[in-house]
Amino acid sequence: MFVTAAYAQSTTTEGEAHDPAAAGEVHTETGVAHEGEHGTGVFPPFDSTHFASQLLWLAITFGLFYLLMSKVIIPRIGGILETRHDRIAQDLDEASRLKGEADAAIASYEQELASARAKGHSIADTAREAAKAKATADRTAVEADLTKKITAAEARIAEIKSKALADVGAIAEETATAVVKQLIGGTVTKAEIAAAVKASAGN
Amino acid sequence: MSNDPTHQFLVNKIVPIEIGGIDFSFTNASLFMVATVGVAAGFLYLTTSQRGLIPTRLQSVSEMSYEFIASMLREGAGNHGMKFFPMVFSLFMFILTANLLGMFPYFFTVTSQIIVTFALAVFVIGTVILYGFYKHGLGFLKLFVPHGVPGVLLPLVVAIEIISFLSRPISLSVRLFANMLAGHITLKVFAGFVTSLSALGALGIGGAILPLIMTVAITGLEFLVCFLQAYVFAVLTCMYLNDAVHPGSH
Numbered sequence: 001m002f003v004t005a006a007y008a009q010s011t012t013t014e015g016e017a018h019d020p021a022a023a024g025e026v027h028t029e030t031g032v033a034h035e036g037e038h039g040t041g042v043f044p045p046f047d048s049t050h051f052a053s054q055l056l057w058l059a060i061t062f063g064l065f066y067l068l069m070s071k072v073i074i075p076r077i078g079g080i081l082e083t084r085h086d087r088i089a090q091d092l093d094e095a096s097r098l099k100g101e102a103d104a105a106i107a108s109y110e111q112e113l114a115s116a117r118a119k120g121h122s123i124a125d126t127a128r129e130a131a132k133a134k135a136t137a138d139r140t141a142v143e144a145d146l147t148k149k150i151t152a153a154e155a156r157i158a159e160i161k162s163k164a165l166a167d168v169g170a171i172a173e174e175t176a177t178a179v180v181k182q183l184i185g186g187t188v189t190k191a192e193i194a195a196a197v198k199a200s201a202g203n
Numbered sequence: 204m205s206n207d208p209t210h211q212f213l214v215n216k217i218v219p220i221e222i223g224g225i226d227f228s229f230t231n232a233s234l235f236m237v238a239t240v241g242v243a244a245g246f247l248y249l250t251t252s253q254r255g256l257i258p259t260r261l262q263s264v265s266e267m268s269y270e271f272i273a274s275m276l277r278e279g280a281g282n283h284g285m286k287f288f289p290m291v292f293s294l295f296m297f298i299l300t301a302n303l304l305g306m307f308p309y310f311f312t313v314t315s316q317i318i319v320t321f322a323l324a325v326f327v328i329g330t331v332i333l334y335g336f337y338k339h340g341l342g343f344l345k346l347f348v349p350h351g352v353p354g355v356l357l358p359l360v361v362a363i364e365i366i367s368f369l370s371r372p373i374s375l376s377v378r379l380f381a382n383m384l385a386g387h388i389t390l391k392v393f394a395g396f397v398t399s400l401s402a403l404g405a406l407g408i409g410g411a412i413l414p415l416i417m418t419v420a421i422t423g424l425e426f427l428v429c430f431l432q433a434y435v436f437a438v439l440t441c442m443y444l445n446d447a448v449h450p451g452s453h
Contacts, residue, residue, distance in 0.1 A: 044212040045384060050232065051318045052225045054214070057233035058322050065240040065297055070289035073247045077269040080254050080262075087256060 172197045208391040212315055212384070232319070235304060235311040243300040268296065272437060279441030283448045290330065291444070294323060295437040302383060302429035306422070314432075315383040317376065324376035327440050335447040346450040375439055382432045386425045393418045 042048075173193050180188045218229035247268075250261040258266055272292045276284050298314055305312025313319055335343035347364040348357070396414035400407040 044209050044214065045315060045317050045380070047214070048318075050214040050226065050228070050230055053220075053227045053230055054232050054316060054318050055322055056227045057229070057236050058319055061233070061236035061240045062293070062297060062323075062326075065244060066289065066293045068240075068244045069247075069293040069296070073244065073251070073265075074269070074289055074292060076251050076254070077247070077266055080251060080258075081266060081269070083254075084256055 169194075169197055172200075208388045208395070211311070211387060211391065214316075231311045232313060232316060235301070235313050236319075239297060239301045239304055239313055242304065243296045246300075247296070268292075275438060276441050276444075279438065280445040280448050284441065284444050287330070287444050291437055291440050294327070294440060295433055298323070298379065298436050299430060299433035302433055303426070305383065305387065306425060306429060312383055312387060314379055315387060317380045320376040320380040321372065323379075323436075324372040327375065327443060328372045331443045331447040334444075335450055338447070339450055343447070343450045346446050371439075371443060375436065379432050379436055382428055386421070386428050390418060390421050390425060393421060 173190070176193045176197060177188065177190070180193070214230045214232050216228040216230050217234060220227045220229060246261075247265050250259070250265045253259065253262060255262055269292070272295055273285070273288060276288055276291050280287065301313040304310055305315065332343075335346070339345075347361050347368065349360060349364065352360050393414045397411045397418060400411035400414065403410075
């Protein structure tokens with residue numbers, strides 16, 4: 001491809017030789033010798049001398065290359081790509097599965113939360129109801145008790161009152177007797193006084 | 204002359220072999236075919252030996268070439284064409300590696316030999332013809348009869364189609380061969396200018412800068428051409444294989 005080194009070498013040789021014949025020899029060695037070898041002066045790529053050899057070696061090397069590619073390399077790279085593709089798909093599936101699980105967990109959590117809340121409400125309601133019922137019952141009992149006590153007290157008061165009134169009659173009779181005695185100096189019968197007291201009491 | 208730009212294309216015998224009077228010598232061309240296969244297969248084998256789920260840089264180069272060719276073939280010849288994937292992949296990798304190896308100074312460029320590119324083109328067209336007839340029988344000949352052509356023009360169109368089909372192996376092989384050959388000759392000519400001019404003294408060395416810049420620029424261009432020609436060869440192979448898989452679809 002690059003001529004530099006070969007050309008430089010050739011010119012150096014020529015420079016050292018200082019001889020046209022020697023220079024000619026150098027040229028023969030480098031270039032013309034090959035043409036002599038092929039026996040033709042044709043453009044090298046069109047030189048048919050080596051066509052058979054080129055074809056044979058191309059068939060051998062390219063055939064080998066084709067076999068290597070189709071038996072080893074292509075299955076291997078294809079396998080790598082497929083594995084990666086499968087892995088990505090699998091990972092995506094796994095991710096979506098996990099997302100589904102997370103969603104389900106959230107849903108069940110919310111459901112449990114809701115049921116717990118409902119249960120809490122119902123417990124609170126029950127407790128409230130129970131407390132209310134108990135309070136009502138207690139109050140009723142207390143009221144009944146109080147009513148009974150009041151009734152008893154009223155009965156007692158009435159009894160005391162009647163007793164007191166009865167005593168008042170007796171006291172009034174005595175007092176009246178004493179008063180009459182003092183005022184009139186006479187005696188009054190007990191029956192008269194009792195009738196008088198009774199008459200004033202009746203007023 | 205040693206700065207003869209065609210010197211680099213000379214084939215030299217390394218191990219003379221002769222079978223039945225025909226010369227099958229192991230030449231420098233054979234050596235570089237072996238090197239091409241060794242480098243390409245070795246690269247693909249070693250870079251994928253880890254089978255990493257997360258690819259290394261070199262492994263992703265191998266995977267990218269795989270997917271590059273796979274998508275090219277799928278677009279060019281459809282899913283039925285995927286059975287030719289090993290063939291297209293081998294052709295692409297072989298030509299690309301041979302082209303790139305040829306970019307090394309003093310290396311022989313395998314693809315600059317018309318017989319090599321022609322053999323590869325004949326391999327492609329031969330596959331197209333054999334598979335076309337094997338799969339579709341005489342229906343493969345529908346390839347030469349496009350739809351919707353008026354009856355009067357049909358013989359002319361069919362003749363043109365046949366000529367265009369027959370010229371395919373030639374255009375396919377000459378395109379690759381001529382690109383590699385011309386590129387290497389151009390490089391050598393410009394590089395030759397550098398040495399010739401710098402031999403002329405101070406002024407010459409100053410003048411040699413221009414061809415030197417050209418040489419560097421053309422080297423860059425040649426790397427592009429190396430890839431591009433391998434790509435073009437593979438794309439055209441896909442298109443031709445499409446004819447074998449779906450004849451009469453165009």
